[in-house]
Amino acid sequence: MRAFRQLAVQILQFRGEMCEPLKTKVLRLPPAGGDGPFVPEEDVAAVLSRTATALRDGRVVAVPTDTIYGLACLAQNSAAVRRIYDIKGRDEQKPLAICVGEIHDIYKYCRVKVKEDLLRDLLPGPVTLVLERSQVLNRELNPFTALVGVRIPDCAFIRRLCQMCGEPLALTSANVSAQSSTVAAHEFEDLWPELAVVVDGGPIGDRSRLGSTVVDLSAPGRYRIIRAGRAFSSTVDVLEGKYGLASEELG
Template sequence: MKLVYNVAAALVKSRGFHSSAFARWLGTEMCKELKTKVLRLLPPTSNGPTLLDETDGAEILRCTVKALKESHVVAVPTDTIYGLACLAQNSEAIRKTYDTKGRNGQKPLAICVGEIQDIYKYCKVKVKRELLCDLLPGPVTLVFERSEELNTDLNPFTSLVGVRIPDHPFMRQLCQMCGEPLALTSANISSQTSTVEVHEFQELWPKLAVVVDGGPIGGQSRLGSTVVDLSIPGKYRIIRPGCALSPTVDVLEHKYGLSEHSGEK
């Protein structure tokens, strides 16, 4: 499997394959071996995130959406670490996601949406819209009370749900094309280190329909998003410090006047 991937990369470099042709070729080869498609996005620019052009991006998006709509689990790049994603409204896919990484069934999955307005459909928001716009898209997960629209099989043990809008064009477009939220968790075996390159979770590839390779991610801190509970009006609680703690707290306290609470309601 690793040999196929490395040979493909060498061919692209030496023969000048167009990346869409590379995506098709590599996908075909991986399907022969694993029935897993490994698709590479265009590399990041020097001053911005991974780009999606009209040909390659659309092709990879279509392939990933198709896999998601067929109840499969896929691996995707975000603005923090690599993630495993499935359709949040699909109970079978949620079960597969837990099985794929051996995750404790009492640990929640976050949801990922493409736009601020999507949050209001699946969450009961008790903060100003401006606060959402200040923190999202970005490396932050905001926790709210869940709405009745969200699949009851997703985190049935809690009335809360974390929601993300990663600052990553592929992820935002993927959510928009799916037309519903993705359930999202880190792409690693449960309790192991978070991953910032696709080869780091290669042992999971056989369980995935698509692996979207966006290259090495960001500063490679591996901390994941900062998780903040905003379910109590006027209060916030840090559930996970993550990679954006200081700027997040600064926005919550100094701009919006929220105070930290202990977690006890």
């Protein structure tokens, strides 16, 4: 009887722990422009480690990029992907992009129909390339489309984070759906209770608020601008001037 009571107490304690609100860790990095106080490399490594651990545990985190702040989870974790949609109140028919650390990672998760030099001319940078997805990518991520947007931000922290995790991140803007994108961590403070980690890299700057330029490169010899964001003009110059791709109007 005593053993039964002890077991009942343990079950109640476990249920109580499961019902406790998520305790968000706010971890600070040097500002993107490098204007802040010096932060030792071991401190950056500690932030990377704690963020990667949260991701591997199936949690959602907030991270700075080269354009805006984003919400991220492991793209291969279907439960974590669903959690991002819940946090944002996002329409499940709107896709999430993936973020990888290196150019060669793109070939694992996508079918690439452009020259590798073109990828290297645009990435890392504030551009999302929409490509045909491969069979390796989680089928429950954007199951309604054969395409996926891929990012390699010009942000050392998030690229190193992808490398530590060894798989792509699902990435979307750190805001409630239909609200303005965010360029400082305090701007999405209402979402903090839903996140395991908030990596505060300081203000990114209003010029970034447009987000990345999104370009569809899934058709050979052609490109289609889905969204004109940061680096729009220079992206078009590369696609047309250097590689001779023809523009396809968004229909």
